[in-house]
Amino acid sequence: MKRRRRTTAIVAAGVVAFALLGTGAVFAGAATGTSDPSPRAIVAVSPTPTITTPPPRPVPGAATAASRVRTCSVAGLATDPRLANFQAQVTNATTGEVLFDRGGTTPSRTASVLKVLTSAAALSVLGPDYRATTTVARGAEPGSVVLVGGGDLTLSRLPSGQESAYAGAPHLDTLAAQTVAAWQADPATAGTPISSLVLDSSMFGDPGWEPSWNRKELRDGYMPEITALQVDGDRDNPARSTSARSGDPIGRAGAAFADALADAGAPGVTVTRGTAPAGAAALASVQSQPVSTLIQQALIVSDNALAEMLARLTAVKAGAGNTFGALQKATVDGLAPYGIDTAGIVIADGSGLSDNNAVPPSYLTRLFIKINAREGNLGVIYDGLPVAGKTGSLSYSDRFSGVNAAADGAVFAKTGWIDTGYTLAGIIHSADGTPLTFAIYALGDVSDNAKTALDTITTGFFRCGNNLSNY
Known part of the structure; x- marks a missing residue:
């Protein structure tokens, strides 16, 4: 029995010892057996860490479309010294994307390419069906x-x-015959002769010659004095597009009408200048072709007289005035309905002969996008553009010849030439089928060979199409 109690005591002591070990030996003195217990050692317990979620990475709202890398370069052609001070812009006419640009937003002189703006303004203000009317009225x-x-x-x-x-x-002979017939049919004048003819050219104001024009343009047969009364654009030879002008278009018209009156039965009239009485009854009248036809006749061979006629009629109809000074407001206001920014545009005349005109190539490329789409009445302009190797001023032997003949039939464009620049602007049906609009200026010290350089880079645009690089 003693042995059993002893065994039980030993087991109990072991349990107590195990329990003490399970407490982590809170009392350090007990572990060392020293009689002077040490202060209690406090075990620091780390707080449970707070788990935080990092903010999400920013994500683009929409994937950025990759830009197309275009590889067809005309950079070498653009440095041709024959182009002198070169400016240009080319756009994809379907997307509006600018494919090529060299100073395209800088307003500069346009030469006869300005006729495109004159035509667009006339279509806006006058409309395609407007006709100019020449009248014979009773005098005072x-x-x-x-x-x-x-x-x-x-x-x-x-x-x-x-x-x-x-x-x-x-x-004029039609007008004269009508005049004599109406005079003789009126009981108040029947049996009395027509004895005097008064010439009224007051619809257009003076001067007839824009001061910045070179007077040789009149002698060389490219421009008349701009008067509201004249015949055949004041040409010496009415049947020729280029023919010397007289310098007195009103006098020439008066003499020709006096002859026509004589042939119609009213000979011997005296000729003076003046104005018709207010409210004077009309005896006869004849009308021009409609504006739509006049625009096409002006563009195809770059007729300066027609362009000035359209510009001045636009100014008169718009109420802007009847002189060269009215053309800035009349033309710019007439272009406003097309919705293209006209900032920086300067209009000195209607034909582009003046160095003082200024239009950025970018305006032309935007306008030609609308012309290509035949917006409104702008298809009239498209139909009047010369075609490379086919019609008008682009059909001459020095245009789009040799290797540039590759673009024959594919370039529809207005040509321009003055002493200080050559220009070309219009629409290209490119080799890959992409419609392009373009405007290119060669300005400064240029010579006739600039035309070939313009044709060459235009043919480059044609070959590249939508793969045209800006570099």
Whole structure:
């Protein structure tokens, strides 16, 4: 029994010892057996860490589309010294993307490419069906009639049945025959002669010659004085597009109408200048071709007289005035409905002959996008553009010849030339089928060979199409 109790005691002591070990030996003195217990050692317990979620990484709202890398370069052609001070812009006419640009937003002189703006403004203000009217009215004095110019520079002195440089133009002999018939049919004047002719050109104001124009343009046959009364654009030869001008278009028209009156049965009239009485009754009238036809005749061979006629009629109809000074407001306001920014545009005339005109190539590329789409009445302009190797001023032997003939039939563009620059702007049906619009200027010290350089880079645009690189 003692042995059992002893064994039980030993087991109990072991349990106590195990329990003490399980407490982690809180009392350190017990572990060392010293009689002076040490202070209690406090075990620091780390707080449970707080788990935080990092903010999400920013994600683009939409994936960025990759930009196309275009590889067809015309950079070498753009440095051709024949282009002198070169400016250009080319756009994809479908997307509006600018493919090529060299100073494209800088307004500069345009030469005859300005006729495109003149035409667009005329379509906006006058409309495609407007016709200029030349009238004969009764004069203030007995026996007098007044020939009132209505701004029709196409009125022809050639006999009816003969075509002038302006196909379909009205004729003075028709007007004279109407005048004499109406005079004789009126009981108040029947049996009395027409004895005097008054010439009224007051619809357009002076001067007739824009001060910045070189006077040689008149002698060389490219520009007349701009008057509301004249015949055949004041040409010496009515049937030729380029023919010297007289410098007195009103006098030439008056003499030709006096002859026509004589042929119609009213000979011997005296000719003076003046204005028709207010409210004077009309005896006869003839009308020009509609604006749509006049625009196409002006663009195809770059006729300066027609362009100035359209610009001045636009200014008069818009109420801007009747002089060169009215053209800035009239033309820019006339372009406003097309919705293209006109900032920086300067309009000195309607033909582009002045160095003072200024239009950025970028305006032209945007306008030609609308022309290509035939927005509104702008298809009239498209149909009047010369075509490379085919029609008008792009069909001459020095345009798009040799290797540049590759673009024949694919470039629809307005040409321009003045002493200080050559220009070309329009639409290209490129080799890959992409429609392009373009405007290129070669300005400064240039010579006739600039035309070939313009054709060469235009052919480069044609070959590249939508793969055209800006580098």
